[in-house]
Amino acid sequence: MKYRMAYAALAAGVITAAACADRDGGQRLSTEPSGEAPVLKYVSSRTAAIVDPKTHRLEPVAADATRRGISASITAGSNDEPPLTVSNNAPGVARTGGTAIFKFTDDAKHQHAIVLLYRSGGGPPAAMQHYTDGALVSTSAYAWAKTSSGWIRTRSLLQSVRNGALVGTYTTTTVLPKPGSGGPAQMVMLDRKPVVSPLRKSVGAIAYGLAYAMGPQNAKAQVYQIYNCRIEWMRYVGASAVLAAAAVAVSAAPALTPFLVSAFISALATEGIFEDQLLDCIINHNGLVLDGSGAGGGASSGPMTWDCLEGSFAAHCTTPFTL
């Protein structure tokens, strides 16, 4: 028994040592952070309107104004800002559907996470979620029109969320511009007052807390995530079992033959090959998450339900990305 355990431990050691390594010039090098953060101009506007907390009436605000309850990104645009266009190979453009996560920490030590959701055909993100310290701050949904050089954003819907409750929406609509001219943007409104009553705030916080605590909400999405590398993992399990069986055979055999030795070495090599394939799969599909807090780019292939791609901040759209 002790020999078996010793072999298993030794084999695990060498396999683990290999797990932390990568081939020189191999495919996995591409998973290292590129240091090139994507430019995320996800909102542009010319005018905005919010509901005055006192009068409950819509009132336009200047582009550079800052009102309570409005994210700075909303008012960051200028009147002369051109329509948002994205080139084919721009950072943040995905080839397939899935999600991409970008994390960073600001000067105030707040951790931000930007989650980009892509439709099955890839392209620019269909939706974006912004988390601060693990709490959802806003969601944005985009509509894009294909152009010869990339895409142009035709519509965006931003929903500002505090403590799980919607506190405002912001919509932009861009008309496709004529050649040489900028695209006008029509600005919209907040259809809810930005100030939330304490009762509603408490109810929203409780509901969101329950949704978070009772997660996972979207088991189907998790299954898909697991299924990303299911074949590779199953192969690795099989190879590990074969290696363990070979170790048992070696220790139990009355005399070690060249066949047993070669079988053990072959099992070890097969184990390494399948492990390499598994790690490649994991890194390729989840490189962003594995990279931790660094800035990086890429998209995983987890599917999203249609409402998530439309900017929904329901629990099944946000729970997978909260801390």
Added chain:
Amino acid sequence: MSPSADNRLIKLGLAWLVIAVSVALLTPWGIAHRQWLPPKLTLVVIVFGTLSGATFLVQGVVELFAGRGGWNAGVLPFCYGIGCLLLALTFLASAGHPAAQNYTLAGATLFMIVAAVLQRRARSTSP
């Protein structure tokens, strides 16, 4: 040389072969031929959990077929093995979604607790 001495010699050779390969990966020569990535707990747990789980499962099968120590001897490694595999699966899933850990982690915990109880019972009943 007797078969047992031959057996021991080859086992020792295999052990030293594995150690030599492991050490070779750490030498400047090994580093020069491989691009090193920072160690990732997720990957290590997936690798160790899967390897340990598969080993325990094989051990359970062997114990069941050997019939030594009753059903406890076979079930105990099975519980450990399934727990380890679920733990590996937890980290495999969490690489995409942190919340996906819940089900598999709960299952791993359950099997580990059952295994611990079985082991404790086996110790208390053994002479």
